[in-house]
Amino acid sequence: MTTSKEKDTQQGRITGNAPPIVSQQEWEAARQELLVKEKAFTRSRDALAAERRRMPWLAVEKKYEFDGPKGKVSLLDLFEGRPQLIVYRAFFEPGVFGWPDHACRGCSLGADQVAHLAHLNARDTTLAYASRAPQGDIARLKARMGWEMPWYTITDSFDVDFGVDQWHGHNVFFRDGGRVFRTYFINNRGDEAMGTTWSYLDITPLGRQETWEDSPKGYPQTVPYKWWNWHDKYGAEASPDPKWVRISDAGEAAFRKDDADAKES
């Protein structure tokens, strides 16, 4: 009898064309060569995020209404007081494969990737999920799957108006007081890349809000690393903690020195 673990293992076996086995030095040389392309790829991602921050905005004039855990809420309420909002349309409703026990498999895989939201919230950004299922079903699903993001019920043409009636997608909104703007939309394989705090911040109009970023003049920015905190400490402590500032400064200096040494040798 094959155990599930043994079965799992069968599929990962390479049956031919396995890469060569080389010495540590040769492997390091090959890795360094690939690293050049990987770093260029990172820079290209940063450049795309910088373009997103310069995208024109679309004013949202229509009033939308969602059901939330405490009753009716507006699109403005979904911001939870923060200036930036990302809304992911997840498919969970009668007729969707998995109903009523589960949301769509792809959307569930996506939900399982969502990093702790305290970090995103600390950069003035709220993430919310929205589906057609009633709140009772959403509460049951969240408890079953261990998901903690805010999750609303769509009640009107929100999905049609924002391109998520037939397929999943992330819409990004910015709020100026009571005025709401749609700033960005990504779907299909773009959704695949979402989940980490960085991936979400890179699609927002303000970005990561760090000093190294190429943002329009006057955009809010603070130095990198310093705003990080443990997910249960944001708000409880004055940020940035001077001790952490010292540690992160020393760490950054050490890594930059390593880079410099590597360039010299």
Add this chain to the structure above:
Amino acid sequence: MIDLMKDQIAAPPRVIDRSTFHAELDALRVREKAHTKEGEAIAAARRRLPMVAVDGATPLIGESGAVTLLDTFEGRGMLLAYYFMWNPGRPAPEQCEGCAWVTSQVRELSYIHSRDVTYATFCQGPYEESARYRGFMGWDMPWCSAQGSLETLLVGRRVHDLGTGGR
């Protein structure tokens, strides 16, 4: 309530109509898709990287005591090990915030398991105290102390002493 537009953004982007918004988005999408394709090409090159032999008997300390590097694969074909820095004998607030950040982004592992990949944390410090920290942080990925095998596992890399701020 923060009024970013008033307080910070001197010149917010243009506000445009729906068709122009979609046209701009489509134009950006062309470049975004090229970036996605480049990422796939790099992943393809990564799959063709040569491999270097590592001794499967390399000793580590896990939940059940002494284990080997091979054991940490948990029977799967691939292992993704994150090296977690450690400040020996220090309380949780003095551990590496960067490592904590990275580790807190790691979520559901069942998907990568189904693709024959095991994810594990290899900690620079001793098992007992670092595993206590892992419990305190609420993490549930496999956790090992690599303290006795750092020279083997980090060959070619410098082992930073976190206690002196990375130096």
